[in-house]
Amino acid sequence: MSKNNFKSIYDEYSQLVYNVCLNYLQNTEDAEDVTQEVFVKIHRKLDTFNQQSSLKTWVYRIAINACLDYLKAQKNKKSVFFSISIMNNINVLPVISDFNHPGVLLENKEALKTLFEKINTLPVNQKTAIILKSIEKLSQKEIAETMNLSTKAVESLLSRARKNLKEKLNSTKEK
C-alpha cells in the first residue's frame, strides 16, 4: 500500500485508534500522544503492509501494541522513580495518570472508574480481550485476528477475564 493513501487511512481510522487508546489508557493526553505515535508507525510501515490481514485488524494491532509499549515505558519510568525515592528514604508513591475519559458520562463515571481500575490489574491479553469485546464490540473472530489467536483461545480468554474481574470486584465489595 502506498504512502499516498495515508490521509484516507487517517480519515477512516483516526477515531477508532483514538478511542482504543482512550479505552486502554483512560487519559486524553496519553491517548492523544499514543494516537500520534500509532499514525507515525502506520506511515512508516505502510509500504510493508502485506494485506494478509484486513487493514482494520492491522490498525487495531498497531494501536494495541503502541498502548502496551506506552504503559510499559510508564511503568519502567515509575519503578525507576520509585526505587530512587526508596533509596532516598522518601515516602512517595508512583504517579498514576488521572482517570479522564470523555466518552464516560458523568452518571457512570464513578462506576466505570472502579471497573477500569480492576480491568487495569488484569493480565494484558485478558484486558485487551475485554476492551475489544465489551467496548469496541468486535466479534470473537475479529478479536482472534487482531490478537493472533484462535477463536477458541479468545473464548477461553474472555471467560477467564470475566471470572478474574468478578473475583476482583467481589473482593472490593467485601472490603
Place this chain on the structure above:
Amino acid sequence: MKNTLETLEKIQRVKTPPFLFTRIEARIKAINEEVFSFKTIAGFAFTVLLLLFLNITTLKVTNNTTQAKTSEIELVIQSFELNKNNQLYYD
C-alpha cells in the same frame, strides 16, 4: 457481573481532537529530517572503508620499496668494502 460489564457498553465514541493530523504530519516531517537514510549511511561507511583500504595498501607498498632500496645499497657497500661510518677523521 453481566450488569457491570454492560456499563462498559455505555462508553460513548469520542471524536478525535482538532489539528491532530497536522501534529502527526509535523512529527513525521521531523523524523524524516533527523534520520539519515540507509543509502546515505551505507555510502558514508563504504567511503571510509575505501579510504582505510587505500591508506593501508599505500603504506605497505611504500614500506616494501624502502626495504628493497636499503638492501640494494647495503649490497653495493659490501661489494666495494666501503665504510658505513660517516665519521671523516680517525683518532
